[in-house]
Amino acid sequence: MTSIDLQQILADANITEVLEKLDQDLVGLAPVKQRIREIAAFLVVSRARLQLGIESAQPNLHMCFTGNPGTGKTTVALRMAEMLHRLGYVRKGHVVSVTRDDLVGQYIGHTAPKTKDVLKKAMGGVLFIDEAYYLYRPENERDYGQEAIEILLQVMENNRDDLVVILAGYKDRMDTFFQSNPGMSSRIAHHIDFPDYSQHELLEIAQKMVATMHYQFDEKALAAISEYIEQRKTQPHFANARSIRNALDRIRLRHANRIFEIASGAKTNATIEDLSTITEADIRASRVFTESLENKSASSQ
Amino acid sequence: MHITQGQFSFLPPLTDEEIRAQVDYAISNGWAVSVEWTDDPHPRNVYWNMWEQPMFEIKDGAAVIYDLDACRKACPNAYIKVNAFNSTRGVESMVMSFIVNRPAMEPGFRLIRQEGEGRTVRYTTLAYSTETPPGSV
Numbered sequence: 001m002t003s004i005d006l007q008q009i010l011a012d013a014n015i016t017e018v019l020e021k022l023d024q025d026l027v028g029l030a031p032v033k034q035r036i037r038e039i040a041a042f043l044v045v046s047r048a049r050l051q052l053g054i055e056s057a058q059p060n061l062h063m064c065f066t067g068n069p070g071t072g073k074t075t076v077a078l079r080m081a082e083m084l085h086r087l088g089y090v091r092k093g094h095v096v097s098v099t100r101d102d103l104v105g106q107y108i109g110h111t112a113p114k115t116k117d118v119l120k121k122a123m124g125g126v127l128f129i130d131e132a133y134y135l136y137r138p139e140n141e142r143d144y145g146q147e148a149i150e151i152l153l154q155v156m157e158n159n160r161d162d163l164v165v166i167l168a169g170y171k172d173r174m175d176t177f178f179q180s181n182p183g184m185s186s187r188i189a190h191h192i193d194f195p196d197y198s199q200h201e202l203l204e205i206a207q208k209m210v211a212t213m214h215y216q217f218d219e220k221a222l223a224a225i226s227e228y229i230e231q232r233k234t235q236p237h238f239a240n241a242r243s244i245r246n247a248l249d250r251i252r253l254r255h256a257n258r259i260f261e262i263a264s265g266a267k268t269n270a271t272i273e274d275l276s277t278i279t280e281a282d283i284r285a286s287r288v289f290t291e292s293l294e295n296k297s298a299s300s301q
Numbered sequence: 302m303h304i305t306q307g308q309f310s311f312l313p314p315l316t317d318e319e320i321r322a323q324v325d326y327a328i329s330n331g332w333a334v335s336v337e338w339t340d341d342p343h344p345r346n347v348y349w350n351m352w353e354q355p356m357f358e359i360k361d362g363a364a365v366i367y368d369l370d371a372c373r374k375a376c377p378n379a380y381i382k383v384n385a386f387n388s389t390r391g392v393e394s395m396v397m398s399f400i401v402n403r404p405a406m407e408p409g410f411r412l413i414r415q416e417g418e419g420r421t422v423r424y425t426t427l428a429y430s431t432e433t434p435p436g437s438v
Contacts (some may be wrong), residue, residue, distance in 0.1 A: 091363070189413070
C-alpha cells in the first residue's frame with residue numbers, strides 16, 4: 001500500500017503558519033477564512049494526489065473576490081499568493097495589482113501588447129485585477145475592454161500553471177460582468193464574498209491599526225472612536241477598514257498639532273505618554289461629528 | 302548545416318525547461334530578456350527581427366516561453382534566439398544570446414567567388430535561406 005505523509009506536506013509548506021497569521025491579522029471575515037481554509041486543504045490534498053500519481057492536471061485556481069471597498073480583498077490576495085507559493089502552485093509568489101487602465105489601451109492595436117505585457121509581468125505569481133467589471137463596457141460596443149478580456153481568457157486557460165488570476169470588485173457589478181462574459185465565469189473556480197465589517201469589528205480594526213502605529217487610545221478616546229465609527233458608517237462613501245485608516249491618519253495629524261501647540265506654549269517637555277496617547281479631543285474635532293450636529297440642527301429647524 | 306552561433310550551440314537543442322532555467326538566471330541578474338527571429342543566419346547579420354518588446358520587469362521565465370511559443374507558431378521555419386541585455390552603466394550590452402529554434406532543414410551558405418582584376422578573387426558567403434523573399438519560409 002502506498003501512502004503519503006500529509007503532515008509532511010503541511011510542515012514543508014508552513015501552511016498552518018500562514019492560516020494562523022491570516023486568522024490573527026484579519027478581524028472578522030469568518031466566511032472568507034473558512035473558504036480559504038477549504039481551498040488550502042484542497043490544495044494540500046491535490047498536492048498529495050499529484051505525488052501519488054492519481055492526479056496529473058493542475059487544478060483551476062482562478063478566483064473572484066467580491067465585496068465592498070475596504071473589506072480586505074487586496075490583503076487576502078497577498079496572503080493567497082503567499083499560500084500558493086508555499087504549496088508550489090505559483091513559482092515566484094509575487095502579486096501584480098492592476099486596474100482597467102493597465103490592461104486596456106487607448107487606440108486600436110494598443111490593447112493586446114499592453115495586456116500581454118501585464119500578463120508576462122504577473123507570470124510566476126498572482127495577477128490581481130481590481131474592479132474587474134470595468135473591463136466590460138456594454139454601452140460602447142467598440143470598447144477595447146473586450147479585447148483585453150479575450151487575451152486574459154486565453155492565458156487563464158492555457159497558462160494555468162504559470163499564473164493565477166484574481167478578479168475583485170463589488171458583488172452586484174461583478175455579477176452583471178459574469179452574466180455578460182460566461183466564458184470568464186466558467187474559468188473561475190472560487191468565488192469568495194467578503195462581508196462588510198460590523199461596528200464591533202471596525203472598532204477592533206481601529207485598535208489594531210493604532211497599536212501597529214505605536215499609539216494608544218485613552219478611555220474616553222475609545223468611546224469617541226466607537227461613536228465616530230457609528231456616525232461614519234451612516235455617511236456616504238464609507239469604505240470599511242480603509243475609512244478607518246484614513247480617519248486614524250487625520251487623528252494623528254490633529255494629535256501632532258495638539259502636542260506641538262502645548263509644547264510651544266508651555267515650554268514643557270512632552271513625555272512618551274503624551275506622544276503616544278490619542279485623546280478624546282483629537283477624535284471629536286472630526287468633521288463627522290460637526291457635520292452630523294449641523295444636520296441635526298438643520299432638520300430640527 | 303547546423304549553425305553554431307551564441308551560447309550552447311554545440312549542445313543538443315535546449316528543451317523549454319532548460320530555456321526557462323537560463324532565462325530565470327538572466328532575470329535573477331536583473332537583465333532584460335528579449336526574443337528575436339530571422340531568416341538570415343549569416344554571422345554578420347546582427348539585426349534580427351524583434352518579437353514583441355524586450356521584457357524588463359518580468360519575474361519568471363514562463364513569460365519568455367509564452368512569447369517564444371507565439372513566435373514559434375508564427376515563424377516555425379525561422380531562426381529564433383533569446384537574448385539577455387545588461388543595462389548596467391558601463392556594460393550596456395547583450396550578455397547572453399542563444400538560438401532556441403531552427404528551421405527543420407538548415408541549408409547553410411553558398412560561397413560566391415567574384416573574379417577581380419588579374420587573378421584576384423573576392424569571397425562572399427550568402428545564406429541559401431535568403432534566396433526566397435523574407436518571411437516566405
